[in-house]
Amino acid sequence: MISESLALGKRSLTKWTRNPFAVIVTSLQALFWLALFGNSFNPANAFPSTAAGSLGPLQQAFGGAATYITFLTPGVISIVALTGMSFMGVDLVFDRINGYLDVLRVFPIPRTSIYFGGVIQNVAKGMVAAPITFVIALLVPNGLKLAQGFGVLNLLGIFATIALLTIVFSTFFTGIAISVKSTDSFFAAVNFLTFPIMFTSTAFFPLSFFPGWLKPIAQVNPVSLASDGMRLLVVNGNLSAAQTSSFIGDLAGLLVFGAMLALLGTMMARNALKAR
């Protein structure tokens, strides 16, 4: 099944690389989040007397981040993964509409490889978008300030987090894409699901800002797990033992989500692709 999934994933990636527009738009999305949202919603704006970009008295509440964009960047990387993964499954919806899915269904391959092919290409695209977001965050004025001690291990930790988060959302949204019958249904489902996931996460603001009833949801939201995990690496550089175990906890949470949603997606794909 792996070689068939890789072949199908490669098909989509080949098309993606031939369409620079899609690559550029994905990258620009991060720029807009950081430069526009990061500046207009910057809590530091409430404290004009403090140094440029500094969070002033709110620094502690924001996990010790030197600037809001330093706090925001892991959140934006996670949000770009969420929105990117949610829409990239549309290829499968078009495959169903134009009959290509039926062509794939008569190949002697496990039908779930069609689903995993979609997951693989989405994860690959997400892994390309993440470093671009990271570089943009470094280039934005008063942007990402990496902590002293930030090194290769921190970078690898960030990539591991992104890989897991893209798997979480790709397995979920690819399952939806393979199950719906029209683009209308797909986009309605995506819009319905992404906004609640986004706004019940700690991507933009710390957990302490959330009302009590929302905190339990925000805590287990995969976007929060990824954002908080990456924040530990960006803000602290060298992690303490407690911070390391917190980071590992975030990764474990993402792993559990990824496994559960891959199982759910596989079941959805089996059901959607079986002969009726």
Added chain:
Amino acid sequence: MSKIIDVKGLSKTFPPSARVVDGVSFAVEEGEIFSLLGPNGAGKTTTIRMLTTLTSITGGEASVGGRNVIKEPSAVRELIGVVPQEVTLDNELRGDENLLLAAKLHHVPPSLAHKRVEELLRLVELGESGNNRVSTYSGGMKRRLQLVAALIHSPRVLFLDEPTVGLDIQTRTRIWEYIKQLNREHGLAILMTTHYLEEADQLSDIVAIMDHGAIKVSGSPADLKENLHGDVLTLRVDDGGEDLTAFLKSVPDVTEVTRTEDSYRLKLPKVESALPAIITSIASRKLLITETSFSKPTLDQVFLEVTGRSMRDAQEGNGNGRTDRNAAAHKSETR
């Protein structure tokens, strides 16, 4: 020869009660071209979709290459190539990339795949265009590429669903040539659907006429037409005003005679075998035949005979090719 496709009592009902295929039985021998001929909505595509494991079977049984379609769908998919009715290639990939992907998904070894892709592109005269994206191809080029994409793994059976629908006559004729060539040179068994009478007539060893989900009659095109006993011989005779109708009716094998203003129209089973006797009879009366012509029956006449309506009427009656129940079927199939 042995049966490569064996279908017994095959049925398909789409919920709640649209019975689209109603207990069809037929067999396709190795190396044979077998056509399901009928108007749109007759149940042809649903039959092919069941045999290619795309649509579930409600009743009856079927085997392809000795493998049970219901119990061994994966094994069946190893043996077959399928060309669907719509062009379903990846337009953003190049022609050769489409074929290489098909090769990969059919588990053709990479070393063999490239050679096979080159051969097949040459076969359908796309050798020069293989490196171009499919989005730049004409409709006919796409159809040719789609045909060979189904052959990349050298299948034992090829399923063609309306292989030339919507194509101009020149492209259609070329596709027919490729189909004949594949059948002749590789002994490939082909099951195709068509609503083109000429296509079924030209290509098929066996034609099964399908209407309202059932096979009404099947046989070789020649036998089907011959069984109508419907050759028509037209004679112009210098009869000096004498009516020869009764006389011509008395000639053996002649079943019907109609006199027109200046000629006689005779219906008979097989004009070739009856003609000498007719000429001899007329000559024995010292009459001169000044002109003869004859026509063979068409598959449309066969269709008319077994369904009570012509193919054209059937198409129009189905309104854009779909009866209500088949509209339901189509909806279910595309889910």
